[in-house]
Amino acid sequence: MVFTASQLGVFDLLRESGELMSSATVAERLKTSLTGMQMLLGACVEIKVLKVEWKDGKDLYGNTEFADLFLAKSSPKSQYYTMKFLSENIYGSLQYLPEAIRDGKPQILSIYGISSNELYGALYRSNEGVQNFLRYMDEAWSLYGKEVVSAFDLSGFQLIYDLGGSSGGLAKEFISKYPNCTVTLFDLPEVMEISKKYNAFSDGSQITFHEGDFFKDPIPEADLYILSRVLVNWNDEKCIQLLTKVFTACKPGGGVLVVEPTVDEEIFGSFPAHMYAMISLLLTRGKLRKPSELCVFFNITGFKDIQFKKGNVFDVILARK
Amino acid sequence: MVFTASQLGVFDLLRESGELMSSATVAERLKTSLTGMQMLLGACVEIKVLKVEWKDGKDLYGNTEFADLFLAKSSPKSQYYTMKFLSENIYGSLQYLPEAIRDGKPQILSIYGISSNELYGALYRSNEGVQNFLRYMDEAWSLYGKEVVSAFDLSGFQLIYDLGGSSGGLAKEFISKYPNCTVTLFDLPEVMEISKKYNAFSDGSQITFHEGDFFKDPIPEADLYILSRVLVNWNDEKCIQLLTKVFTACKPGGGVLVVEPTVDEEIFGSFPAHMYAMISLLLTRGKLRKPSELCVFFNITGFKDIQFKKGNVFDVILARK
Numbered sequence: 001m002v003f004t005a006s007q008l009g010v011f012d013l014l015r016e017s018g019e020l021m022s023s024a025t026v027a028e029r030l031k032t033s034l035t036g037m038q039m040l041l042g043a044c045v046e047i048k049v050l051k052v053e054w055k056d057g058k059d060l061y062g063n064t065e066f067a068d069l070f071l072a073k074s075s076p077k078s079q080y081y082t083m084k085f086l087s088e089n090i091y092g093s094l095q096y097l098p099e100a101i102r103d104g105k106p107q108i109l110s111i112y113g114i115s116s117n118e119l120y121g122a123l124y125r126s127n128e129g130v131q132n133f134l135r136y137m138d139e140a141w142s143l144y145g146k147e148v149v150s151a152f153d154l155s156g157f158q159l160i161y162d163l164g165g166s167s168g169g170l171a172k173e174f175i176s177k178y179p180n181c182t183v184t185l186f187d188l189p190e191v192m193e194i195s196k197k198y199n200a201f202s203d204g205s206q207i208t209f210h211e212g213d214f215f216k217d218p219i220p221e222a223d224l225y226i227l228s229r230v231l232v233n234w235n236d237e238k239c240i241q242l243l244t245k246v247f248t249a250c251k252p253g254g255g256v257l258v259v260e261p262t263v264d265e266e267i268f269g270s271f272p273a274h275m276y277a278m279i280s281l282l283l284t285r286g287k288l289r290k291p292s293e294l295c296v297f298f299n300i301t302g303f304k305d306i307q308f309k310k311g312n313v314f315d316v317i318l319a320r321k
Numbered sequence: 322m323v324f325t326a327s328q329l330g331v332f333d334l335l336r337e338s339g340e341l342m343s344s345a346t347v348a349e350r351l352k353t354s355l356t357g358m359q360m361l362l363g364a365c366v367e368i369k370v371l372k373v374e375w376k377d378g379k380d381l382y383g384n385t386e387f388a389d390l391f392l393a394k395s396s397p398k399s400q401y402y403t404m405k406f407l408s409e410n411i412y413g414s415l416q417y418l419p420e421a422i423r424d425g426k427p428q429i430l431s432i433y434g435i436s437s438n439e440l441y442g443a444l445y446r447s448n449e450g451v452q453n454f455l456r457y458m459d460e461a462w463s464l465y466g467k468e469v470v471s472a473f474d475l476s477g478f479q480l481i482y483d484l485g486g487s488s489g490g491l492a493k494e495f496i497s498k499y500p501n502c503t504v505t506l507f508d509l510p511e512v513m514e515i516s517k518k519y520n521a522f523s524d525g526s527q528i529t530f531h532e533g534d535f536f537k538d539p540i541p542e543a544d545l546y547i548l549s550r551v552l553v554n555w556n557d558e559k560c561i562q563l564l565t566k567v568f569t570a571c572k573p574g575g576g577v578l579v580v581e582p583t584v585d586e587e588i589f590g591s592f593p594a595h596m597y598a599m600i601s602l603l604l605t606r607g608k609l610r611k612p613s614e615l616c617v618f619f620n621i622t623g624f625k626d627i628q629f630k631k632g633n634v635f636d637v638i639l640a641r642k
């Protein structure tokens with residue numbers, strides 16, 4: 001419902017006008033039915049994303065601060081594509097959640113009607129699909145990026161690879177915090193193609209692109225590898241396979257930085273972490289792990305000096321070769 | 322997610338066992354994957370529908386009182402079919418909400434892929450569809466029925482017709498509160514057929530059945546007509562048409578009892594009322610109305626002595642001929 005208001009442009013209209021507007025004006029400007037808009041605005045007031053004032057018998061609506069910041073598409077901290085992703089990929093698919101829990105397997109076939117059971121094949125069917133997914137991945141870093149890159153002092157790492165770096169949202173936070181580093185985004189060709197257009201970095205940029213599949217193609221040598229929202233989408237076997245490859249490529253004294261939600265030792269996390277877990281179940285072969293489970297991966301693959309930092313949504317783990 | 326746990330039988334298992342159970346036992350008894358079940362149980366604890374205790378390093382789960390009462394299918398106050406209706410008919414359809422608000426029209430064609438744009442045609446395509454819908458309609462009365470039938474002293478009415486009475490859930494509350502009345506359920510043949518089986522009233526029951534379409538077929542004479550969750554699903558023209566017919570059939574001194582959520586004069590209601598409004602927009606040609614809008618209908622069609630009683634979800638309006 002909030003996404004509906006966002007899609008119709010309610011929050012942007014109210015943000016840009018800078019003044020309160022009647023339901024009639026909102027409906028007229030956004031070319032919707034009056035009754036429908038009135039009911040939508042009323043519901044948005046109820047859940048406190050809009051505020052209302054009554055003046056001369058007229059209802060006048062405005063954004064709450066929350067809507068201005070996060071729901072208007074035009075805001076720098078907008079979470080529009082996150083809502084879009086959840087709305088288009090998750091809400092309707094929740095009907096397959098019982099099956100996912102029964103089988104312990106993703107339900108890509110039922111959800112997207114394609115025979116591959118890999119999420120990325122489904123999401124990346126079209127350029128628009130890639131773009132929407134990249135923007136969704138990006139939006140989280142406008143909220144949590146600074147927290148993540150500040151979790152540890154990473155200024156000692158020069159050459160950084162962001163494996164599955166997609167849109168470069170986290171990479172941008174890295175170079176802003178650590179101006180001496182360079183970050184190479186390593187992702188599938190179809191992703192890199194869109195990511196390049198989307199980012200349009202200047203020639204001398206500290207962010208560069210590397211096309212490849214990190215399971216199949218060689219991983220170049222570097223000081224630090226970022227695995228952000230990667231392991232959570234893969235099963236234990238694939239995680240160990242990937243970390244082994246990373247360990248081999250990594251310079252001595254280098255490290256790996258895992259960024260993803262985790263659950264604590266008693267399987268409790270935050271509300272977003274649990275929602276993340278349900279999405280993982282539905283769409284991927286991965287799972288939300290405990291820090292101790294991730295430590296096992298590091299130990300098996302040779303990494304040591306493991307440090308863990310709890311975040312608001314994304315936890316950060318640094319391990320060294 | 323809560324419905325997933327309900328569908329898989331988590332709440333019933335924990336309700337019936339009467340003791341705490343480990344995630345491994347729950348997964349085994351319900352034949353699901355262990356990882357999936359652990360993540361589901363963790364999420365259910367997070368949103369406080371399950372509770373957990375740790376004993377000898379084992380996680381032991383139990384229902385909260387709320388889950389025992391409302392989420393277990395076997396509870397007399399279960400809201401299982403309400404969750405099922407929302408899960409199967411609403412969550413996925415919310416993607417069509419922007420279109421519904423733009424057009425001010427229901428989106429039955431997009432949602433159900435059938436050419437009729439009437440909700441009931443879509444819901445009643447199969448016997449199972451009728452049955453699920455009836456149970457959904459019924460469940461609300463296990464929570465709010467007593468409040469509704471006690472809103473006014475209705476003991477003066479003997480012969481009552483419940484127009485669109487579907488499952489008879491509210492009718493049962495009526496005869497329990499007013500033992501001298503008889504209630505006739507008036508609904509479409511496909512609904513009455515299921516309702517009869519579903520209810521299996523004894524021969525001498527105070528509840529009887531009348532097959533018909535209240536827009537097309539004659540409405541018999543009675544003392545009181547119940548219109549529960551009916552007007553909210555129809556546009557103004559249809560509401561006036563129906564109330565005119567009811568007024569003509571009604572005995573002098575008789576009345577009509579409208580039961581549905583309303584919004585106050587400043588378009589604000591409860592959270593359930595607003596959700597109801599969104600569902601109306603998406604699925605019907607109706608809308609959530611203000612009491613004053615319903616009064617206009619009564620005035621136009623000849624009813625008088627209007628009394629209004631605010632309820633927790635369902636408001637009650639009595640008007641007399």
